[in-house]
Amino acid sequence: MSKLKIKNLHVNVGDKEILKGIDLEIHSGEIHAIMGPNGNGKSTLLSAIMGHPKYSITEGSITLDDQDVLSMSVDERSRAGIFLGMQYPQEIPGVTNSDFLKSALNARLEKPLSVFQFIKKLDKNIEELQMNENLAHRYLNEGFSGGEKKRNEILQMKLLQPQFALLDEIDSGLDVDALRIVAEAINSMRSDDFSCVMVSHYERLFELVQPTHVHVLIQGKIVTTGGYDLIEKIDQEGYDWLKELGVVLEEEQDQQPIILGSCARKVVE
Template sequence: MKEKLLEITDLHAGVEGKEILKGVSLSVNKGEVHVILGPNGSGKSTLMNVIMGHPGYRVAKGGIFFEGRDISGLKPFERARLGIFLSFQAPEEIPGVTVENMLRMAREAVTGKHERIFAFRRELKETMKTLQMDPSYSERYLNVGFSGGEKKRNEILQLLMLRPKLALLDETDSGLDVDAVQIVSGGVSRFHNEDNACLIITHNTRILEKLKADRVHVLLDGTIAEEGGPELIEAINREGYAQLR
């Protein structure tokens, strides 16, 4: 029997007094890949932000449990230390902080262990190579001057270097061409194993070509309208969301 990693129960949450999530419940086990589908405005990104503890969102009801622990009251950095990672739909630019320094400090903060600079640098460059990233980008300020595709690859670089237990991927494949999607998909595939899990929001299911989706959740108007296996992705691609309304 697989070990439960994330459990969300009857989650009601919103922003600025507006309720967006209206009773969402789902659970993710170690070793699984879960996919969240839904039209724009259905609450997908809100769900990711609430799991990560974004201070702009308020939880009115329900629970978020990670490895059996209620994390509803934890700050984002505390959730990150437990092993939760969020890849942003629109990654921010951070002038003054290089990619290498950010990753090294982040890993030290998560693990509590000092990183030996030369060993870390060697691992970083090897990982960048697998993502077809120019090694010189490690010396550049985080996402500053990066193209959209480069920012998304940088998100996957962070995922591979930080090695979280749960990866929350919010449309990491959006705006990417076919080749870039293949690279990003390959990076997520390299990350995923039996000891971690992925929760993926996508409109472009090509990111799943190298990943097996164990469970699919369709979010409509802040609630899960339908759940199923990979066959549900095919049905949505064929018939759209109107059939579920």
Template sequence: MTARIEIDGLRVEVEGKEILKGLDLVVAQGETHALMGPNGSGKSTLAYAIAGHPAYEVTGGAIRFDGEDVSEMSPDERAQVGLFLAMQYPTEIPGVSMTNFLRTAVNATRDEDLPVREFMTQLKGHMADLKMDEGFLQRNVNEGFSGGEKKRFEILQMAMLQPRIAVLDETDSGLDIDALKIVSDGVNRLRGPDLGVLLITHYTRILNYIQPDHVHVMAAGRIVKTGGADLAETLESEGYEQFA
């Protein structure tokens, strides 16, 4: 059965201010959706609400995954059922090696522990695909990483965790063209019938490398227009003012 996330009339507050104001969206496995919009439209709020960040209070509507309301699930439980968030600003975790972090995360989302040999084989294979030196294995999570390295590590996590629905919050932010191509190639390598992707972005440049099936425009806490890949081209030429 194809997994899907269904967002129905979602309202979310942050510090008492309503950011999402009745948002509707459905993303299924095998689909790639691009969510675009100006700063302040609520795109990142949606990402964090899906992931279960405690600062983002759902005050109305529902987020359903495989028909089950996830609002009462912890972030860990959401990851276990197959939801994944690649953050716009990945955080550093001093004292925790990348290898230990990934192994703990992988085992936490599976019914049984992945054998060490198999884990390392998979990990090194995905790192090679993302052009990450194996020296990263001994480094602490995101500590001293460049912007591009942090974003590649997010995609590495996605590759290892094998989610069913992945939300990528401005994965292209701060990337030069070479890093953008590597990250995009990593996402494209993982795309397929078992993965649904919600790609949140301001700009169309990443969509030159990751072809979306659907494009949504967000403004003032709602999705105000939906179309195909050509909608992104319209936004590139005309901007967001028409939706203000």
């Protein structure tokens, strides 16, 4: 049993404070969902756990069992068992997917995998995720569609077998079938040694991968925590009802003016 513990975490980007004291404990076996309106710090939280250089931690701690995560480099965090499935995976020209995946796998093994072992493992996972067979020979994420990139993130998760997976809007860009495949893949990882933190805006993902804990993050703080019923409530009612709990929702700053004579369209971000 492992525990990822986040205590009073404050995170800045430049001079702006994004996270204002997050407390969260994730035990192996648990699946946590983090919800909240855009721009309130969900992705920041996941990126700060992984160690993105853009985010500076001004206060608080993150520990993985007894290890101080904040003192580790990004690659050390990965080898310690933390994985971040990114919202916008990078495209890296010239580096083939298979070279990259092999290096990533071998980075955590004492004895490198043989080419045969690696290909066998890769092929099996590519098949399970119903991905294109050419994938191994293509350059890392280059020219991948949004959905392919997300599936590639899941492929990496399955190969690397992390203890703690952080999935940042892993469902965006996926069609219904792809979402089902990705959800199955996450569910197949579920065990007493695995836990997951998912950020998403949509109930659909959480329907397929039912979380054990649900948190709502607003203005850099977790304002409420509950079970699956919280997701249903948000799906039906949005976030406005949180005002009753004393939560101040930031007013939309740049409301789109509606010009007479044209259709008032709903702006989807």
